[in-house]
Amino acid sequence: VTEIGKPERAVVTTCAYCGVGCTFRAEMRGEQLVRMVPWKDGKANRGHSCVKGRFAWGYAQHQDRILKPMVRESIDQPWRAVSWEEALGFAASRFKAIAATHGNNALGGIVSSRCTNEEGFLVQKLVRAGFGTNNVDTCARVCHSPTGYGLKTTFGTSAGTQDFDSVEESDVILVIGANPTDGHPVFGSRMKKRLRQGAKLIVIDPRRTDLVRSPHVEADYHLPLRPGTNVAVLSALAHVIVTEGLVNEAFVRERCDWDEFQHWAEFVSQERNSPEFLEPVTGVRADLVRGAARLYATGGNGAIYYGLGVTEHSQGSSTVMAIANLAMATGNIGRRGVGVNPLRGQNNVQGACDMGSFPHELSGYRHVSDAATRALFEAEWGVKIDPEPGLRIPNMLDAATDGLFKGLYIQGEDILQSDPDTKHVAAGLAAMDCVIVHDLFLNETANYAHVFLPGSSFLEKDGTFTNAERRIQPVRKVMEPLNGYQDWEVTQELARALGLDWNYTHPSQIMDEIARLTPSFAGVNYARLDAEGSLQWPVNDAAPDGSPIMHVDGFVRGKGKFVVTDYVPTDERTGPRFPLLLTTGRILSQYNVGAQTRRTENSVWHAEDLLEIHPTDAENRGIKSGDWVRLASRSGETTLRATVTDRVAPGVVYTTFHHPATQANVVTTDYSDWATNCPEYKVTAVQITPSNGP
Ligand code: SF4
Numbered sequence: 001v002t003e004i005g006k007p008e009r010a011v012v013t014t015c016a017y018c019g020v021g022c023t024f025r026a027e028m029r030g031e032q033l034v035r036m037v038p039w040k041d042g043k044a045n046r047g048h049s050c051v052k053g054r055f056a057w058g059y060a061q062h063q064d065r066i067l068k069p070m071v072r073e074s075i076d077q078p079w080r081a082v083s084w085e086e087a088l089g090f091a092a093s094r095f096k097a098i099a100a101t102h103g104n105n106a107l108g109g110i111v112s113s114r115c116t117n118e119e120g121f122l123v124q125k126l127v128r129a130g131f132g133t134n135n136v137d138t139c140a141r142v143c144h145s146p147t148g149y150g151l152k153t154t155f156g157t158s159a160g161t162q163d164f165d166s167v168e169e170s171d172v173i174l175v176i177g178a179n180p181t182d183g184h185p186v187f188g189s190r191m192k193k194r195l196r197q198g199a200k201l202i203v204i205d206p207r208r209t210d211l212v213r214s215p216h217v218e219a220d221y222h223l224p225l226r227p228g229t230n231v232a233v234l235s236a237l238a239h240v241i242v243t244e245g246l247v248n249e250a251f252v253r254e255r256c257d258w259d260e261f262q263h264w265a266e267f268v269s270q271e272r273n274s275p276e277f278l279e280p281v282t283g284v285r286a287d288l289v290r291g292a293a294r295l296y297a298t299g300g301n302g303a304i305y306y307g308l309g310v311t312e313h314s315q316g317s318s319t320v321m322a323i324a325n326l327a328m329a330t331g332n333i334g335r336r337g338v339g340v341n342p343l344r345g346q347n348n349v350q351g352a353c354d355m356g357s358f359p360h361e362l363s364g365y366r367h368v369s370d371a372a373t374r375a376l377f378e379a380e381w382g383v384k385i386d387p388e389p390g391l392r393i394p395n396m397l398d399a400a401t402d403g404l405f406k407g408l409y410i411q412g413e414d415i416l417q418s419d420p421d422t423k424h425v426a427a428g429l430a431a432m433d434c435v436i437v438h439d440l441f442l443n444e445t446a447n448y449a450h451v452f453l454p455g456s457s458f459l460e461k462d463g464t465f466t467n468a469e470r471r472i473q474p475v476r477k478v479m480e481p482l483n484g485y486q487d488w489e490v491t492q493e494l495a496r497a498l499g500l501d502w503n504y505t506h507p508s509q510i511m512d513e514i515a516r517l518t519p520s521f522a523g524v525n526y527a528r529l530d531a532e533g534s535l536q537w538p539v540n541d542a543a544p545d546g547s548p549i550m551h552v553d554g555f556v557r558g559k560g561k562f563v564v565t566d567y568v569p570t571d572e573r574t575g576p577r578f579p580l581l582l583t584t585g586r587i588l589s590q591y592n593v594g595a596q597t598r599r600t601e602n603s604v605w606h607a608e609d610l611l612e613i614h615p616t617d618a619e620n621r622g623i624k625s626g627d628w629v630r631l632a633s634r635s636g637e638t639t640l641r642a643t644v645t646d647r648v649a650p651g652v653v654y655t656t657f658h659h660p661a662t663q664a665n666v667v668t669t670d671y672s673d674w675a676t677n678c679p680e681y682k683v684t685a686v687q688i689t690p691s692n693g694p
Contacts, residue, residue: 007034013476014465015053016114016458017596019344020044020164020186021467022053023533026459026478033057033459033478043534044164044467050185059599060457064441067483070452075430079452084485084493091409091451092497094434095131098407106405108135108396111357112412113349115487116463116475118510120348120355121363122491123411127390129383130498134368134390135405138357139413140349141393142420145676146311147342148353148365150320154328155550156557157520158353158365161339162303163469163536163548167194169337171300174292176204176323177230177309177682181211183586184307184343184468191305192217200299202292204233205309206583207612207654208647221292224649226283227581228683231315232567233282233289234322236275238268240293241329247297248331256328256560264325264562281567283649297330301337308345309583312682314572317675318565328560334551344468347458351466354521354537355514359390364518380517393419394670394677397428407434409494411487412455414443420679421635421670438490441599453490454483461486463507464529466537470547472524473534570683572669578633578685580617580653582667611640612654613688618644623690630691631655633684636666639694653688 007027023042038049069087070079109127127136148158180188275286332338356363399405429448437449460481508526523539
C-alpha cells in the first residue's frame, strides 16, 4: 500500500479462485489495484479469506498478459499480432470453411469454469446456435461431471444440497476425498470451528490431511483407504448401517422409492460387502469402518462433504451415488446440518454446469432430447437444436485424431495441462485446422492454436459466479479491460463475425435471457442481486427467496433413488515395474495449473511441485527429503523433488500439479469414469527412482 499509495475507491466483487466464492472489496488507486479486503457482509465468507483471494491477484496486471489478438496460418509458424477485426475474421472464415467441408459436427467449444455465468452461457449458445452442434463441454468434465451424473440420478439435480451455514448444525461431518484446509480454505476453517465446538469427524482419504490431525482438530475416524477403493469402503459402511438396523426406515419409506431401497439393502447386506471381507481390498481396518458407520448413522445430524478424490476415478459416478445412498438410508438429507455437498473446485464450475455447458444438457440440466425444452430455446434463438448429445472433450480429441473434428473454440482453459494423457491431447489439437484460444496468457494449449483472443480478468468484467452452495454472486468491473473487451464481448464479436445478430450491451441482458430459459434461475436478475447481495438457486415462484437447503419436502426427482453401486477395481494395476499408487491434490498457496498463482508472490510458498513418499518406500529406494526423483508410469515420466513423510501410507505417493515444468498429467492414465469420462487422475501405478534432476 505504501508503494502504490492510498486507495481512492472500492468495488465489492467475488473471488476468482475456488468454489467458496468469497466476497472482497477491491480497493483501487486510479486503474491500479491496491489491495483486496475480505468483505464483512459476504455471505460465503463473512469477512474471512485465504492467501489466494487476498494476495494472489497480481496476475491480473502481470506483464505476461497478452493484450493484442494474434493469428498464424499453421502451428509451426510464428504468431502475428493483428487487429481484433482481422483475428475474428480469420477465425470465422476458418470455422465456416470447416463446417462447409466437414459439417457442423466438426466444430465445438469449451466453456470456461473461470469465466462468468453470462460468458459461459454465451459460449454454449454460440456453439449451439452459431456452430450448429451440441459439441460443447467444460472443465467439469475433468473434475465434477460425476457429481452431475450421480446427484441428478439419485436426487434429481446436479448440485450440493446445503448452504455453508448448515455446517454449524452438523453433529457428524464425514469428509471423503477432499482436503478443504488447502482446497477450500475459508469453508475448511468454518468446518474446523464446528469441530472445535464438538462435532465428530470421519475422514476417508489415502492421505493424513490436516483435518485428520491438526493442533485443535483430530478425526474420530480416519479411514486411510487404498486409492481407487472408495466404492468398496462406502459399500462396507452401508453394510454396517443395514445389517445393524441403523437405517432411518421412516425417512426412506416416506421420501424414497421403497422397492429400490430394498434391492439396494439386499445387495449391501451380502457378506462380500462386509468390512471384514473388504479389508484386504481397501486396506482399511474393519473395526474402523464399523465405528465410522455407527457414528454417521446414529450421531445426530450427519453431513457429507466430498471433493475430487471422489469424482476423478473410473467409478466416480458410482461413488457419488454410493454417498447419496448413505445419506438417504440414514435420513441425512433435506434439513440444516445434514446433506451431500460436493466442494466445487473452481470459482464458477457450478455456474458453468448450470449454464448448459455439457453436450447433453441445456441450461438448468435439461436433456437436449427433451422436445419441450428444445422448443423453448429454439423460439428464443430462432434456430433448430440437435436432439442428439454432442461430443465430450475426450471424444472431440479422439475424433480429431481420426480426422473428423477440425475446429475448437477454447474459452479460459488450458486443456494441454489440465486434461489427462498429455500426448493424446497434443495429438488431437495438432490434427485440427483451427484452434481458437481465448485466455489471459499464452498457455500451453496455445502452442497448438491458430488464433489467440486476449481474455479479461475477473477485475475487468461484470457478471456473476455461482459458488459451491449454489449462491449466485455479482462480479463487478473494478477496472477497464486491459485488452479493451470483456470476455462476453469477445464471444459476441466472434458470433457476429460468423453472421449471428447478437446485440447485448450489458451482461444483465444475458442474465435476463438465462432467467427466461431456465426455471431454476427464473427469479434471478441484476436488480435483485444488487439489492440482496446474492441468491441461491432455485429462485422461482416455488422458491421466491431462493433455496439454501434443497430437497426439504421431497426430492427434485420425486422419490429419492437408491442405486446399487458394486465395487469394480480400476484397470490400472500395480505390478513389479510400477509398484506404487500415485494420487494428486492441491496445496493452499497455489491453484490448479498455476496460471494465476504462479504469476504472484504466492509462489514464494510453493515454487515447485512436490512428491510425498512414505519413509519406508523412500528408504528402500535410497531417497531423502529434497532429493530429485524420477516419477514414471506406463504413460510417461517426470522429475520432482521428494518429501519423505508418513502423511502418505506405504505404497502410496502424492503430488501436486501446479507447475507446467512438472507436467504431472504426462504420467496419468487415460482411464476414466464409466458414466462421464471424468479422468481417473487419482490412481496411477508408478515407480519412483532417484534422479539427478530435470
Ligand atoms: Fe478465494 Fe476460495 Fe480463498 Fe475464498 S477460500 S479467498 S474463494 S480462494
